[in-house]
Amino acid sequence: MSKTYEFTIGELRREYLASLAKAGLGMLAVGACLAHSGLFDAQRLMEAGPALADLLGEMMPPDFSNWANWGMPLLDTLAMSVAGTFLAVCLSIPLGFLAAANASPHPVVHRLARGVLNFLRSVPELIMGIVFVAAVGFGALPGVLALGLHSVGMVGKFFAESVEHCDKRAVEAIRATGATPMQVMLHGMLPQVLPQMADIAVYRWEYNFRASTVMGMVGAGGIGFQLMGSLRLMQYQEVAALLLVMLVMVTLVDALGSWLRGKFA
């Protein structure tokens, strides 16, 4: 009896020590990363304070005098995000079905589609932006193409996952009526996953709006292009104003997006 007690208490102690050791190892790994990236360099951090204060001082007060020239770029950015998301959804529906194990015509196609999605996800949109600016020139178009293609990586993957999670018994009932494989997808699976797809698309649009503000920096038009210009000319007061405008826009888009997504629930 007491032997079991002793054993259990010993086990408890051992478990406690083991978890301590694991936590210690984890801390050590994180600490090594902090040191490696210079977060322990007290001297540099101390110097950063005054430099930041200087910069912030130069930003004050924000200079909105140029506001009349920002309307068009803002519209560009908004249009770029919507068009990019639309492109992504159009490509993601077929790719998503091909990448879903339960809808794919063949396991090889399934693997291939997954590979394409992984590839698109792993190339950063800024790199795609640079490539498309080189291919089609400056403006919103390269931004749309870059955002669209990069988004397919994530949107297509999520579409595939929701297709895989749809009720397979309802799908079987559709097959039993004599529907062709294409009809099974369109009438058995699609109606089940449509709300999730809409949710994913709008969520991605919110992300793409934020991303499209950055796309301007590689020459793909929009408000980011203005921001880059002001930065180059070191007009920090205008930079501050632009950042504030972008903050307001992002907040509005996020609010609109979550309102829309609430409708799909």
Added chain:
Amino acid sequence: MLTIQGLTKIYQAHTALYPTDLTFEASRFSVLLGPSGAGKSTLLRCLNQLTVPTGGTVEIEGIGSIDTASKRHALRCMTGFVFQQHQLIFRQTALANVLNGRLGCTPLWRSLLPWSRKDVTDALGCLERVGLLDFALTRAGRLSGGQQQRVGIARALAQKPRIILADEPVASLDPAKSEEILELLLKICREDGICTVVSLHQVDLARKFADRVIALKDGRVVFDAPPNELSESALKEIYTSGGDVSSQPEEETGENELAVLEAKAA
């Protein structure tokens, strides 16, 4: 109407259906009995090729032996399948679910357009026959279990079927609802001259509704006669465990074991 010869299904090493010969006639209401795992679902699903048989043939009057994809399509179009869990798309309305029954005989391009007035009218007619006209625009997920099964039957009716296969259509319903559903299936069978095969696990319901009772046990037909020949000794023979009654497919409910116990006690 429907003839099977040597129909066999083998899963890996396990034989779910030994070579079986049966003929089903139009306007007849046949009931499949047997304990869980006997092979009732396997037989029904092989009949319309939802499960691909390992061997044997399925032959339909007017189509012939089902040996090509286009014949299989023709077979499925004329065969309504009613499932235990109804298997509706819950987000869609009852009407949309019934209209899905028309997919088989609708070309892909046409199924992308809105349904024609005739199709919708026919589907409403099917809902009316099962007594759910007032629920046409209610989401299937909002309906009760019995109502959902009626929608499942209406979907089968929308196919204008010559055969109806029903796999334990009342296993998840209470006794009163079960009788209603079976009465409905029997009425449809008689009125439309449909060849109907229903699997059940309640012996009393089989006695009440069947024209013919076919009992399966461990993948073999062990009884095939009118229900009045279903004696106590025959039941004992059907329900005494011979082999793998314990190895049940995942979706079986506890009710099946209950039925087995009841049958044994009887």
